[in-house]
Amino acid sequence: MTLLERTNHLVEHYDLNPVFAMRIASELSDISPEAISLLLREKPKPFVKWVGGKRQLLAQFRNIGAYPPPGFNPAKNTYFEPFVGGGAMYFDLLPLKAHINDINSELTTTYSVIRDDVERLIQELNSGEYVYDQDVFLNIRAWDTDLVTEVKRAARFIYLNRTAFNGMYRVNKSGKFNVPFGRYTNPQICDSENLRKVSEVLKGTKVSNKSYKYVLDAAKPGDFIYFDPPYYPVSKTASFTTYSNDVFLGKEQEELRDTFMELHNRGCFVMLSNSDTPFTESLFNTYRMSGITVNKVQANRAINSKASARGKIYEILVTNY
Numbered sequence: 001m002t003l004l005e006r007t008n009h010l011v012e013h014y015d016l017n018p019v020f021a022m023r024i025a026s027e028l029s030d031i032s033p034e035a036i037s038l039l040l041r042e043k044p045k046p047f048v049k050w051v052g053g054k055r056q057l058l059a060q061f062r063n064i065g066a067y068p069p070p071g072f073n074p075a076k077n078t079y080f081e082p083f084v085g086g087g088a089m090y091f092d093l094l095p096l097k098a099h100i101n102d103i104n105s106e107l108t109t110t111y112s113v114i115r116d117d118v119e120r121l122i123q124e125l126n127s128g129e130y131v132y133d134q135d136v137f138l139n140i141r142a143w144d145t146d147l148v149t150e151v152k153r154a155a156r157f158i159y160l161n162r163t164a165f166n167g168m169y170r171v172n173k174s175g176k177f178n179v180p181f182g183r184y185t186n187p188q189i190c191d192s193e194n195l196r197k198v199s200e201v202l203k204g205t206k207v208s209n210k211s212y213k214y215v216l217d218a219a220k221p222g223d224f225i226y227f228d229p230p231y232y233p234v235s236k237t238a239s240f241t242t243y244s245n246d247v248f249l250g251k252e253q254e255e256l257r258d259t260f261m262e263l264h265n266r267g268c269f270v271m272l273s274n275s276d277t278p279f280t281e282s283l284f285n286t287y288r289m290s291g292i293t294v295n296k297v298q299a300n301r302a303i304n305s306k307a308s309a310r311g312k313i314y315e316i317l318v319t320n321y
């Protein structure tokens, strides 16, 4: 069987997304049910919890036929995720060729260290220094990350993600992480097995720490770009998260729309998530005739801290295919 035939066989018989199926088809010569089920059990997963994580929405994206783009060829083209965060979609697709990016340098350093130096990272996390204790937490939180090695920066980042309140990432005006200690029962700080698997799949992936606009210099026709930016606030009272000191309001959302359209005109497959508001919907109004579709999907996430204000929350998913 050719690579494409093996990929199609996997998509049909195991209900896999075609991008992941192609990775398996290119890595395994044996596509027996035993080999496949072993591989599925071994699939790496996101190594951080991230606010705005898309994991629960992926099935809906697939059900409405918006994901992955039917014409995208992962053997030839690259997958870009310029606002990668925890990378739910990256880990779902596990594309052969990928470029992930985030403006958060602690996060991107962690991706790079996992890819290039996973054994030293695991050793560091298991050194006895990263224990779940409030005083230890406050001490590690206070480190000046410019003064420590990249391995320590990555270990600190993973430690804080597992022990800080709600796994949140928030910095103050001077860029210092300021989320308080979280209450957990026995949090797992080092999942060595998953980190090793993540390291393997990251080997074919470029990681960068830039503004998302870099993608305009890098993407080629046929590439697939998924934008999952900080969401436009649903209301003035909605608690929305500041990921870094960068704001992402009206002007920034319009610039992102322009980047989307430039990639569309170049012949890329483009997909963008956002909150469902009159403003975010209107952003694409004049482009609907050019093949842009605005889909609505239902998210279960609570974006309002008041239980009474939590209802069915919708998000939009814009595609150009």
Ligand SMILES: C[S@@+](CC[C@H](N)C(=O)[O-])C[C@H]1O[C@@H](n2cnc3c(N)ncnc32)[C@H](O)[C@@H]1O
Pocket: 050, 051, 052, 053, 054, 055, 082, 083, 084, 085, 086, 087, 088, 089, 101, 102, 103, 104, 210, 211, 212, 213, 228, 229, 230, 231, 243, 244, 246, 248
């Ligand atoms: C909604 S989150 C992405 C969540 C991700 N899809 C997941 O599944 O975890 C948005 C991300 O965009 C990053 N970000 C904010 N402004 C950015 C910019 N101008 N360029 C690139 N990344 C940015 C934030 O650091 C954050 O990780």
